[in-house]
Amino acid sequence: MTKLLPSLLVASGLLLTSLPHQAAAQLVPARQWDKTFGGTSDERLADAQQTSDGGYILGGHSTSNASGDKTQPSQGSADYWVVKLDASGTKQWDRTFGGNNFDHPNALQQTSDGGYILGGHSTSNASGDKTQPSQGGEDYWVVKLGADGTKQWDRSFGGSGADYATTLQQTSDGGYLLGGISNSGISGDKAQPSQGGEDYWVLKLSATPLATTPAPSRLALAAYPNPTTTAFIVHGPAGTPYQLLNQLGQIVRRGRVSSQRLDVQGLPAGLYLLRNELTGSTSKLVKQ
Structure with a gap:
């Protein structure tokens, strides 16, 4: 009987050790399917x-x-x-x-x-x-x-x-x-x-x-030439106040529609927005 006891203890230990592994194996999700969808690009x-x-x-x-x-x-x-x-x-x-x-x-x-x-x-x-x-x-x-x-x-x-x-x-x-x-x-x-x-x-x-409900009509100002390296001519109703904003939404120029050009020579190259202050509408301008 004394000789059998260690063997029984070892056997029961192996059984108890194996049970959590079997339970864990049952919890691992099995792949049911996989699919790929796409066209010729990204x-x-x-x-x-x-x-x-x-x-x-x-x-x-x-x-x-x-x-x-x-x-x-x-x-x-x-x-x-x-x-x-x-x-x-x-x-x-x-x-x-x-x-x-x-x-x-x-x-x-x-x-x-x-x-x-x-x-x-x-x-x-x-x-x-x-x-x-x-x-x-x-x-x-x-x-x-x-x-x-x-x-x-x-x-x-x-x-x-x-x-x-x-x-x-x-x-x-x-x-x-x-x-x-x-x-x-x-x-x-x-x-x-x-x-x-x-x-x-x-x-x-x-x-x-x-x-x-249609979106409200908002008059956008135009500017030419676009793109430019020096200055834009802003077109719209005379006297309309406008802002020129950079890509961070910061105002870098202000003015009113007139015969005077919008000078951008000192600004870095990139995309800008010409905003009509009366309506909030914007037009995209490019400084080269």
């Missing part, structure tokens, strides 16, 4: 959500034309690209949305009506799928889709600087909360001044007027 996934039908919705940006899994052509340099999958990861449909420049989605969500809401940033003017002009360097761009991926409406929000939407959420009243990063001062759709380099910027949107 695609970057930004967000993914499970949908009410047990499938999935994917959102990111694409620089590809119609190719591979992408069935629609590019609208500009980069577009929103949305892909709907079933529960097994098989593609059901894909949609491309964009303007004539860079459009990058950062967040998406299935909405209570079975459709989808996308939020990101855009440097496009009104073109392609984008119905409103750019307010500054980058603007928030919100796109609402139906259950089949058809666009229902879009809206742009921004100030004179750079505004990047990074998150969105449908709210209990059927509206939307949109949030992100902004370095814009009071301009365009931004009602409060910047607190520093970059700030939170949060917008509360209503449920339905976005689909039916």
